[in-house]
Amino acid sequence: MEFSTIIQILDSAVRLSTPLLLACLAGLYSERSGIFDIGLEGKMLAGAFAAGAMSAYAGMPVTEGGLGMTWGMAWMGVLAAVAVSIVLAMIHGFASITLRGNQLISGVAINFFAAGSTVLIGQHWFRSGGQTPPLSGAQRFGPINLPFADAVKDVPFLGPIYEGLISGHNILVYIAIATVPLTSWLLFRTRFGLRLRAVGENPGAVDTAGISVVRQRYAAVLIAGILCGLAGAYLSLGTSAAGFVKDMSAGKGFIALAALIFAKWRPRAALGACLLFGLLEAIGNRYQSIDLGxxxxPVQFMQALPYILTVVILAGFIGKAIPPAAGGEPYVKER
Amino acid sequence: MNKGLPKWADVVLIPLLSLLLAFLVSGLVVMFIGKDPIQAVQVMVSGALGKFGIGYTLYYTTNFIFTGLAVAIAFHARMFNIGGEGQAGIGGVGVAAVLLSVAWPHWTIAIVAASLGAMAFGAAWAAIPAYLQAKRGSHIVITTIMFNWIGSALIVYLLVGPMQAPGMVPETVGFSAGAAIPTLHDIFPAFDKHAPANVSLFLALIAAFAVWVLVWKTRLGYEIRAFGHSEKAAVYAGISPLKIIMVVMLISGGLAGMMAVNTVQGEAERLILDTVQGAGFVGIAVALMGRSHPVGVVLAAFLFGILYQGGGELSFEMGIPREMIVVIQALVIMFVGSLENMVRIPVERLFVRFDKGAA
Structure with missing residues (x-):
């Protein structure tokens, strides 16, 4: 295999793992605080729609009823995606924290709501089968060429790695990667993080210490909402889709959950797990069918590969993954 | 849980109030996309219950009884089988494999064989997630969802490869005439000639009765419910979690697979792509609505049958996309399932106050 081919596959793996990583970290905050989040998928999808719709609207000329913006439309899209995703996250929070309802059922409902309402509203607004209008220019996030990328391109080995792999992604990719050390720091080096982990392990103890379990959990769910919104915005503004397409999250929210378990709820390991899933998808995309002599x-097997691998990983061939002790359990204060 | 709440309020009043809320919010969604919700209800009801529509409504009802029972029986063991979609799809492969194997002399034999094929394939598709849950603790919600994706890839592979009929269309050859089961029109001429509802509706009702017997009248059913209430207590009583999880999930997958008798043998009369069309997911809403009780499941399945057939009319007559049904389904799952306490807590308070007043 050519070295340039390897770089291309790795490059595509980074792109494909970005939405997984953002969703996976979203799940990490939520589940570390004791709230299961099956609804990552739906929040991501709703975010993708909101981003695509808002970015299209912002870039539409005023004469056609848009905002007529010439720059920053993509960022408007991100804001919309985060806002919509937060609303869904708060519904999940209300159901699972305040009402102490079933967290799995709440997540499933949010997924269906997102799947249905995005097409419904998309059809109402844009009348093209639930898609948002194609986006171009500043309505999307273009590649960022890091300094000296062109200059070092011809340096053997390291040059192509820097130019082809590290440089040339859009801003959301770098934000996603930067979120990993940020999450590590927040969870393991701050008082907020200590409390967040504690409500996921032993909410009673946190409550006894006079800290509100409810507030802590809402904060975690809120962060999950923000990150899912970013993941969604990446899908419609940062990929070649260039707009929202019906059901474009295609199970990524669930794969992110599997990656989270694989990573045993740790941020750095989450990065590795998501890169692995991205790599598999990249290989599947590149080699549509493999001739073994x-x-x-068949191509269908290659397409199903990420899902098959998810099952394999969940089967725990990677050692035992122990979830946060209070995960999925509503906290009932003693009276 | 239900302190001071009479049983009828728990079983009937709270689900109905929750359902009402879900419909109210659905109405708001209809208004949001600029349509008239009152008109939408009229179109749905007349479209679903008219002479022409009822045959379709009952066809969907049959699907939802099977998938609803599948989710419901898993709920009794506190398992969340979200893989009905894949299990029903693979059940269709089972139906096709059985019906294509020999020329069936009569439909009565064919439907029994097809049912066995559907159940076996559906159960097999649930078996791996069940085993991984029981043995390795892998989360059944995620694995069953993954098996939905893998199943649909497998069906595409079969229909463009080994099982494909000559030609370019991704479908098998048609089943032999002896495998065609009677539609409701054949039995009761009052039904419209084109309506797809068929005798498998009766299979669904039999299945509902069988689930009731199993869950409430047998030792296994008792063990399932005991396990669902408290795994620890069940283990202490000598009930094997591996056995319960496997048995419940095999039954659940088998029930979901049975749906294919209705769609593949009854309607398409060959295996085509996408025979399930979301019915596996509707089963979740149906099971929640029906409180996991077969009677409730049958009623809820009929309600969703109306919604599905009526939803088709909505896109026809008012230009509301079919996805409206998915939104209604989501809102029903939300209000009847996860937001249930929003209704339950105030109702309980009311009852407590009423009781005090009476005393």
Whole structure:
């Protein structure tokens, strides 16, 4: 295999793992605080729609009823995505924290709501089968060329790695990667993080210490909402889709959950897990069918590979993953 | 839980109030996309219950009884089987494999064989997630969802590869005439000739009765419910979690697979792509609505049958996309399921106050 091919596959792995990583970290905050979040998928999808719709609207000329902006439309999209995702996160919080309802059912409902309402509203607004209008220019996030990328391109080995792999992604990719050390620091080096982890392990103890379990959990769910919004915005503004397409999250929220378990709820390991899933998808995309001589691996198998791998990883061939002790359990204060 | 709440309030009043809220919010969504919700209700009801529509409504009802029972029986063991979609799809492969294997002389034999094929394939598709849950603790919600995706890829592979009929269309050859099961029109001429509802509706009702017997009248059912209430207590009583999880999930997958008798043998009469069309997911809403009780499931399945058929009319007559049904379904799951306490707590307070007043 050519070295440039490897770089291309790795580059595509980074792009494909970005939404997984953002969603995975979202799940990490939520689950570390004791709230299961099956609804990552739906929040991501709703975010993707909001981002696509808002960015299109912002860039539409005033004469056609838009805002007529010429720059910053993509950021408007991000704001909309985060806002919508936060609303869904708060519904999940209300159901699972305040009303002490079933967290799995709440997440499933949010996924269906997002799947249905995005098409419904998209059709109402744009009348093209639930898609948002194609985005171009500043309505999307373009690649950022890091300094000296062109200059060092011809340096053997390191040059292509810097130019082809590290440089040339859009801003959301770098934000996603920067979120990893930020999350590590927040969770393991701050008082907020200590409390967040504590409500996921032993909410009673946190309550006894005079700290509000409810507030702490809402904060975690809120952060999860923000990150899912970013993941969604990446799908519609940062990929070649260039706009929202019906059901574009395609199970990424669930794969992110599997990555979270694989990573045993740790931020740095989450980065590794998501990169692994991204890499598999990249390989699947590049090699549509593999000829093994005796028989040909069919394209459908390659497409199902990330899902198959998710099952394999969940089967725990990677050692035991122990979830936060109070995960999924509503906290009932003693009376 | 239900302190001071009579049983009828718990079983009937609270779900109905929650459902009402879900419909109210659905109405707001309809208004949001610039349509008239009152008109939408009229279109749905007349479209779903008219002479033409009822045959379709009952066809969908049949699907939802099967998938609803599948989710419901898993709920009794506190398992969340969200893989009905994949299990029903693979159940269709089972139906096709059985019906294509020989020329069936009569539909009565064919439907029994097809049912066995559907159940076996559906159960097999649930078996791996069940085993991984029981043995390795892998989260059944995520694995069953993954199996939905894997299943749909497998069906595409089969229909463009080994099972494909000559030609370019991704479908199998048609089943032999002996495998065609009677539609409701064949039995009761009052039904419209084109309506797809068929005798598998009766299979669904039999299945509902069988689930009731199993859950409430057998030792296994008792063990399932005991396990669902408290795994620890069940283990202490000598009930094996591995056995319960496996048995419940195999039954659940088998019930979901049975849906294919209705869609693949009854309607399409060959295996085509996307026979399930979301019915596996509707089963979740149906099971929640029906309080995991077979009677409730049948009623809720009929309600969703009306919604599905009526939803088709909505896109026809008012230009509201079919996805409206998915939104209604989501809101029902939300209000009847996760937001239930929003209704329950005030109702309980009311009852407590009423009781005090009476005493």
């Amino acid at each position: 005796a028989f040909v691996v």
